[in-house]
Amino acid sequence: MIVLFLACVKPPEPVVAQAAVATEAKVAASVAVVLVGDAGKGNQGQRDVAVAVRDWCASRPCDFVAYLGDNLYPDGAKSADDPIFVEKFETPWADVNLPFYVALGNHDHYGDPDAELAYAKSSTKWIQPARYYNFKKGPAEFFVIDTGKGEDGEVPEPQRTWLASGLGASTAAWRVVYGHHPIHSGGLHGDGKVMIETVEPVLQAGKADFYLCGHDHDLELIDDGSAPVEIVSGGGASLREVKGPGPGSRYLASSMGFGYLTLDAQTASLAMVEVSNAGVKAAYEASWSK
Numbered sequence: 001m002i003v004l005f006l007a008c009v010k011p012p013e014p015v016v017a018q019a020a021v022a023t024e025a026k027v028a029a030s031v032a033v034v035l036v037g038d039a040g041k042g043n044q045g046q047r048d049v050a051v052a053v054r055d056w057c058a059s060r061p062c063d064f065v066a067y068l069g070d071n072l073y074p075d076g077a078k079s080a081d082d083p084i085f086v087e088k089f090e091t092p093w094a095d096v097n098l099p100f101y102v103a104l105g106n107h108d109h110y111g112d113p114d115a116e117l118a119y120a121k122s123s124t125k126w127i128q129p130a131r132y133y134n135f136k137k138g139p140a141e142f143f144v145i146d147t148g149k150g151e152d153g154e155v156p157e158p159q160r161t162w163l164a165s166g167l168g169a170s171t172a173a174w175r176v177v178y179g180h181h182p183i184h185s186g187g188l189h190g191d192g193k194v195m196i197e198t199v200e201p202v203l204q205a206g207k208a209d210f211y212l213c214g215h216d217h218d219l220e221l222i223d224d225g226s227a228p229v230e231i232v233s234g235g236g237a238s239l240r241e242v243k244g245p246g247p248g249s250r251y252l253a254s255s256m257g258f259g260y261l262t263l264d265a266q267t268a269s270l271a272m273v274e275v276s277n278a279g280v281k282a283a284y285e286a287s288w289s290k
């Protein structure tokens with residue numbers, strides 16, 4: 001009765017206060033990214049991960065998918081009208097209504113990588129304006145790199161110069177770089193020697209906060225306390241055995257699944273979501289503050 005009485009006498013909320021709250025919500029820009037790599041198999045695993053992403057994003061904000069390469073197994077695409085785009089991208093991902101910002105993987109290079117760029121021109125879902133490119137979302141700037149055709153990643157000099165100058169000029173609260181090949185990895189391929197020698201110094205000098213990748217078909221978070229934090233999310237369609245965690249590895253799972261990274265002005269939050277016959281679960285969570 002007391003509660004009811006208080007509710008009755010409570011004055012209506014001033015309209016001005018409500019307007020102020022709405023404005024604040026708009027200013028507090030954030031971005032939520034789904035991290036998926038090595039997904040382009042058109043198999044049951046890809047379909048299972050797609051269903052898990054659809055369901056995950058049904059109850060959470062999701063702005064786009066960072067598609068981390070090996071988009072079309074086994075040999076990429078021959079042309080923009082290659083039916084492989086329907087078979088191994090459009091159909092499996094039909095129920096995930098998000099833009100995919102696409103990076104090239106080694107398997108994409110086995111075909112014609114420019115066929116993927118050409119396909120992007122006729123697609124609202126497959127976003128890939130160039131082999132490497134950058135874009136801004138909310139408080140973050142994203143740099144997508146092309147780590148090439150080999151089993152070990154390689155980023156040629158002109159692209160490294162482009163990346164260094166882009167990171168140096170960025171005023172975003174968060175700088176996120178992604179490509180296909182890992183720098184460090186506890187997965188089957190292990191550390192990328194050339195990536196460590198040539199790309200990691202560019203990310204460190206440019207104060208990149210995160211490096212996202214795939215190639216190893218597992219899920220891993222590597223954070224030794226110094227930037228960039230590396231997230232491997234290569235479980236988009238299948239899994240492989242892992243070698244074992246190296247220095248700074250906080251979480252490593254031989255599992256299909258995806259990452260979910262949200263960034264606002266001050267805080268980054270990550271969930272690593274495992275997808276298996278047992279179901280879908282956020283197996284590991286972490287957060288960082290500016």
Ligand SMILES: [Zn+2]
Pocket residue numbers: 070105106107180214215216
């Ligand atoms: Zn690969």
